Amino acid sequence: MTPSLSQELFDRARRVIPSGVNSPVRAFGSVGGTPPFLASAKGALLTDADGREYVDLVGSWGPMVLGHAHEPVVAAVQDAATRGLSFGAPQAGEVTLAEEVARRIGPIQQLRLVNSGTEATMSALRVARAATGRDVVVKFAGCYHGHVDALLAEAGSGVATFAMPGSAGVTEGTARDTVVLPYGDRAALTELFAQRGDEIAAVITEAAPANMGVVPPPEVDGVGFNRFLADTAHAAGALLISDEVLTGFRASAQGHYGIDGEGWAPDLMTFGKVIGGGLPVGAFGGREDLMGLLAPAGPVYQAGTLSGNPLATAAGLATLAGLDDAAYRTLDTASSTLQQLVADALTAAGVPHVIQRAGTLFSVFFREEPVRTYAEAKAQDTAAFTRFFHALLEAGVYLPPSAFEAWFVSTAHTPEIIDRIAAALPAAAKAAAAR
Ligand SMILES: *Cc1c(COP(=O)(O)O)cnc(C)c1O
Numbered sequence: 001m002t003p004s005l006s007q008e009l010f011d012r013a014r015r016v017i018p019s020g021v022n023s024p025v026r027a028f029g030s031v032g033g034t035p036p037f038l039a040s041a042k043g044a045l046l047t048d049a050d051g052r053e054y055v056d057l058v059g060s061w062g063p064m065v066l067g068h069a070h071e072p073v074v075a076a077v078q079d080a081a082t083r084g085l086s087f088g089a090p091q092a093g094e095v096t097l098a099e100e101v102a103r104r105i106g107p108i109q110q111l112r113l114v115n116s117g118t119e120a121t122m123s124a125l126r127v128a129r130a131a132t133g134r135d136v137v138v139k140f141a142g143c144y145h146g147h148v149d150a151l152l153a154e155a156g157s158g159v160a161t162f163a164m165p166g167s168a169g170v171t172e173g174t175a176r177d178t179v180v181l182p183y184g185d186r187a188a189l190t191e192l193f194a195q196r197g198d199e200i201a202a203v204i205t206e207a208a209p210a211n212m213g214v215v216p217p218p219e220v221d222g223v224g225f226n227r228f229l230a231d232t233a234h235a236a237g238a239l240l241i242s243d244e245v246l247t248g249f250r251a252s253a254q255g256h257y258g259i260d261g262e263g264w265a266p267d268l269m270t271f272g273k274v275i276g277g278g279l280p281v282g283a284f285g286g287r288e289d290l291m292g293l294l295a296p297a298g299p300v301y302q303a304g305t306l307s308g309n310p311l312a313t314a315a316g317l318a319t320l321a322g323l324d325d326a327a328y329r330t331l332d333t334a335s336s337t338l339q340q341l342v343a344d345a346l347t348a349a350g351v352p353h354v355i356q357r358a359g360t361l362f363s364v365f366f367r368e369e370p371v372r373t374y375a376e377a378k379a380q381d382t383a384a385f386t387r388f389f390h391a392l393l394e395a396g397v398y399l400p401p402s403a404f405e406a407w408f409v410s411t412a413h414t415p416e417i418i419d420r421i422a423a424a425l426p427a428a429a430k431a432a433a434a435r
Helices: 005-016 071-082 092-104 117-132 157-161 172-176 186-199 225-235 310-322 325-348 374-378 382-394 415-433
Strands: 038-042 045-048 053-056 110-114 136-140 178-181 200-206 239-243 268-271 282-286 354-358 361-365
Touching: 053 415, 071 310, 092 110, 092 282, 092 310, 110 117, 117 136, 117 200, 117 239, 117 268, 117 282, 136 186, 172 178, 178 186, 186 200, 186 225, 200 225, 225 239, 325 354, 325 361, 325 415, 382 415
Parallel strands: 136 178, 136 200, 200 239, 239 268
Antiparallel strands: 038 045, 045 053, 110 282, 268 282, 354 361
């Protein structure tokens, strides 16, 4: 058998790139096999180096919410490119993008653009520590906030996929300043604040966890978990950082904050993924008094040679411009239809599963009972997922190669595209059921 071009590329890649990839989950470590090397993408379709076509349910992990190579976005980037690739000086696109984010999301009074979600959470945490003069950060098991030293403990996403407790190379001092609690555990948070409230700079949470699969924030007596976090942190003089890198501009027009943000506000928020429309953009923002701490006016240093890059802001602006009410309705329909199809196929094949959603985001857990915590997310049948994954890949449907990730639809997931997925689901569900 002649080896495929993807296989040849993967072999070459592994010689010069650790594990052959520039971000761990892409290596297919948890599902096995050779990752297709992609050559091009258009709308909801991917084409690999061997010319095989797939319906995409990864969407570059979120940014491609309007589909791949969406014409207005490509045109905006091409147009910007003719006017210069990078200035390292202020340009209008940065202002317009920050204004658009502030217009959509109430708590954003000021915003800084960076180059990734990781940079955004790292910088927000620095601001929170400077503002409070405290060191400790509280995070929740299963929430992923990028590969920031202080935030890697019990992170979801790739860290979940490879069952790593955190990361080697993080100092003990850094780890000591991070307290990890089970997601949704109000009693544990109350207890921690009672004991160490005056040491805590911030609580950081995903607005709706989506890196251990999707876990919607639980409501108790009409009080949502995010609101509870804000109230508890504020009562102790600590801040709440709401990480909307994944949910921002996807869960709804106002991100997840648009779903449960009433009568409370996070102090700082972080963005990434959709805000760059496929180019490297992250952002953090919030209260003006906190953002005013940033250099050069304030004492908190934060900078970036390529931050606010004109191509990146053009892609982000064109993407947000395409995300009108009709686009969110299309996303919602595609997401709901797909959830129903998956549920029907898995039910028909007798595969235990539960589908959870937050706005237009959803994921499928291969277990019977709802998932509320990271421990519960890990207690799923990942072997069943792996069989399901490979059957779909074989049939030309490209799922996230991990049982701990959300599935991503785009506005290019038309009924015809959904039909192609529907045609592949029954056999994949049977494969999942077979032991
Ligand atoms: C993806 C993600 C990040 C990290 O963003 P990068 O751009 O990959 O650095 C941070 N937080 C959440 C919630 C994410 O989903």
